[in-house]
């Protein structure tokens with residue numbers, strides 16, 4: 338069995354399409370998404386229509402941008418560009434997609450095979466996990482062997498060995514890591530729709546449960562068409578520009 342792991346789609350249709358067509362050849366039968374389906378980008382309905390129709394077993398949780406775009410929060414904690422995009426999204430969502438966003442579950446959520454899912458951290462949807470110290474605080478509190486998170490938009494791999502020592506890496510290229518017995522892991526697949534690790538390619542991951550491995554993958558997509566859609570919608574230019582820089 339294989340699981341497609343995605344996060345932080347951010348209403349970027351071309352990036353999502355590129356990831357799904359790349360992943361299709363890998364044979365994943367389940368999908369996990371750690372939230373931020375929308376926000377920043379100008380194609381929220383296109384992205385939500387697509388993810389709602391994905392086949393196979395699905396686990397979706399809410400991200401902080403989904404929370405604001407759905408109206409559950411006024412976005413006062415956001416910077417100006419993020420808030421502008423979230424309010425624009427709320428005004429442009431179809432009835433079905435607004436309902437979908439409102440019904441997303443707040444993490445943490447555990448899958449039927451014991452993987453813990455969260456948007457920021459299991460403590461807080463808005464908390465960023467950057468460091469080995471952050472990873473340590475989570476792994477000492479939560480017993481799962483594997484925790485999947487998003488929110489930082491940085492593909493990241495943290496491993497805790499049998500003695501409790503933690504090492505972490507930013508994974509900027511396609512790479513495979515083994516999931517070994519006696520070790521525990523905290524993994525962020527990176528962002529589909531707005532990568533921030535200075536690699537503008539869309540990021541995602543596949544977990545191969547038989548081989549006990551996680552594949553970090555990167556895919557090119559039509560950045561220009563996404564930028565044009567953002568500008569056409571009248572959203573802040575910075576949201577278009579940063580896609581080309583992957584920052």
Ligand SMILES: [Fe+2]
Pocket residue numbers: 345347373400402488489490
């Ligand atoms: Fe995000």
